[in-house]
Amino acid sequence: MSKVLLFAPVVLLQTVLVDSVLLYGFGLQVSNVPLFYGVSIAIALTFMKILQFFITLADQIGRFIGVVLLTLQLAASAGTYPAELLPAWLQAIGPWMPMTHAISALRLVVAGGAAGEIGSELLVLAVYARYLSYSRWCCLS
Numbered sequence: 001m002s003k004v005l006l007f008a009p010v011v012l013l014q015t016v017l018v019d020s021v022l023l024y025g026f027g028l029q030v031s032n033v034p035l036f037y038g039v040s041i042a043i044a045l046t047f048m049k050i051l052q053f054f055i056t057l058a059d060q061i062g063r064f065i066g067v068v069l070l071t072l073q074l075a076a077s078a079g080t081y082p083a084e085l086l087p088a089w090l091q092a093i094g095p096w097m098p099m100t101h102a103i104s105a106l107r108l109v110v111a112g113g114a115a116g117e118i119g120s121e122l123l124v125l126a127v128y129a130r131y132l133s134y135s136r137w138c139c140l141s
Helices: 002-025 033-076 088-096 098-111 115-131 134-138
Strands: none
Touching (some): 033 088, 033 098, 033 115
């Protein structure tokens, strides 16, 4: 918990800064600006928890796992290419990747999607953040 309290303010500041640049620097148009900030913060905190889990669990190897996972997610999440153009094995793992749900939530926010759809994507991310907590797994022995 102490590491979460240490890193969360930095993550929040970075998220607000990047979102502000997107909105006011590049002129990104979103239907609900506070919701955009909120979804971005939820995504950022989820990925912070995932990386914290791997780094706390395996230090340098955990950092490597984080980079490999990021690369795999970039390919599998249909954020760069449509899912239909991906190889079958990437299409199969895409729905299991947290970045797929993060991208979907951001697309819904930008397009003015329904709150229920956004909420369901954030719920999946919350499950990842909750269950990839090192303190949860280290005490199961």
